[in-house]
Amino acid sequence: MQLCDLSAVKLSRMLRAGEVSALEITESCLNRIGAVDGIPGRLDYVESEQDNTRVHAFITVTPDSAREQAREIDRKLAAGEDAGPLAGIPFSVKDVFCVENTPSTAASRILANFSSPYTAAPVQRMLDAGAVMVGKVNLDEFTFGSSNESSAFQPSPRNPWNTERVPGGSSGGSAASVAAGEALLSLGTDTAGSIRQPAAFCGVVGMKPTYGRVSRYGLIAFGSSLDCPGPVARSAADAALMMSTIAGEDSKDATTARVPVPDYSQSLDRDLRGMRIGLSPAFLQITYPDPDSGDYSQQPVPEEMQRAVMEAAAIYRALGAEIIEDVPMPNTKYGIPAYFVISRVEAASNLHRFDGVKYGYRTKNPVRDLKELYQRSRGDGFGLQPKLRILMGMYVSAAQYSEQYYQRALRVRTLIRRDYEEAFDPNGKFRLDALLTPTTPTTAFPVKDVFGDSVMMQYADQLTVTANHAGTPGISFPFGFDQAGLPIGVQLLGPDFSEDILLQLTHAYEQATVDAEWRKRRPALLEEV
């Protein structure tokens, strides 16, 4: 057990008590990166067998600026100055956030040479709070995927619990770096489950806040009505510390909400008695397409997932919460089809700006005119997944198809939102504080198993995506391991701006299972260090 394996809350306390320095904490994370990460993601990667046993969470490690920040924290503490609520806590940043004078690539060739002239709002808030950035972590190209395999920067991240498995995505580098002790916290984004699914796969806590709770300023956009920056951490208390820092309105993002930000750490220990937690059959089954016929069938989620949810419900009941069964959520099954339309339209719109003129990649080939410059720069610069999303988005929003697809999907989104409103209505039939579900239909799948099949990959998000449509918050937390030794994630979904309740419930579960045998497990990879 090294410093980087402790919690952010504990390290904060030790730092303030003078038991440890910020520089020592930072060095611990940098050492861990050196020990387990292997080579960082790169464009010109040649596959090598030895890389299959490393984590590869990072695209860019920033040791010099990290040490400099840590020394400044130590100086402030020594001088008795306020060093900030996250003083000395190392964090990683999904490489889809701009950070000044740092490569900000979105894991795409088209932005590989882009160095941002400014810093994204949530990253700036972390830095202003004294957190130490140790680097930028890998993701699916432009966040388009659920496994990180689509990154243009290879080797793509691996799951620290089993490096033959994917870490999930698109915030796979975030989840892997936190699970492996390379960072205490990570800033990720969630558009369909991109924080919660990798958190579940890597055995860490991941929260998608309410849309508008955290500023998107400086985030390279994918689906602008769905994208939510949020924390990845190893406990609810650590996530609460980070949420209190990054949440809040921002005059640079007109979609942020003017809603007071509570101190999420203060509400963690509230009593659960009287709280109402729902279970919905719609989240205990998966709908999936037959790869040959395209026909859809439904089947229950694997028994291990069902059991995890039922055991979690039993724990909450024992803590005094009331469990409400059979909450309908009937439009859950339309989450992915609607997402296929809405997210692609927004992606196509957002990706039109990359053209080889103002910044980013420009084709090296000779071109006749400006039009060919666009075509070749975009053709060479984008990988297959961005190309697919652009084409799909253009097709379903074209004038002659828009009514059939895009407008229809937006109306289906209204139905999905109504499911949530009904479940959480304080005067309604269910009056839930939270809904308890599995986070994912499966645990982490093997590398190369699903990659390339864009439909099946998307279905990895079906239990998480409806919260993005509805704009409501969700959290995934670890609930032991499956037979194969892979982490299982359980999800709590809540009404708008109920992050405090979701963190409280997660914390309560953690406290109730603090002595569980499975909590003693560590990724085998860490036994070597």
Add this chain to the structure above:
Amino acid sequence: MPERKEEVTPEIFDHLVELAALALNEKEADYLRGELNKQLSAVHELEAIELEGNIPPASHGVPYPPERKPDLRGDVWVPSHQAADITAQAPEFDGGYLIVPETPHTTLE
């Protein structure tokens, strides 16, 4: 298993690719058109949903009443000291101009 009708034909696909300003090789084009048709099959589920006339589209999920909207920044000119950093990102920049090849001239019909 009966083969599904391809919604995105090669002709429609080529038109989309042109609009999207993407140069593709043949292998990429085959994969992308195949995946597009697969995704559209998945989307067809939406057609089966009964949507009554009064269901409005939702451009985003969370309501935004006026009291929740943040103050917008003032619409004022602020000097930037980063102009050189920003133009330094351009693939080709000279004398204050972003350099691009000839712009094709087309006649609008």
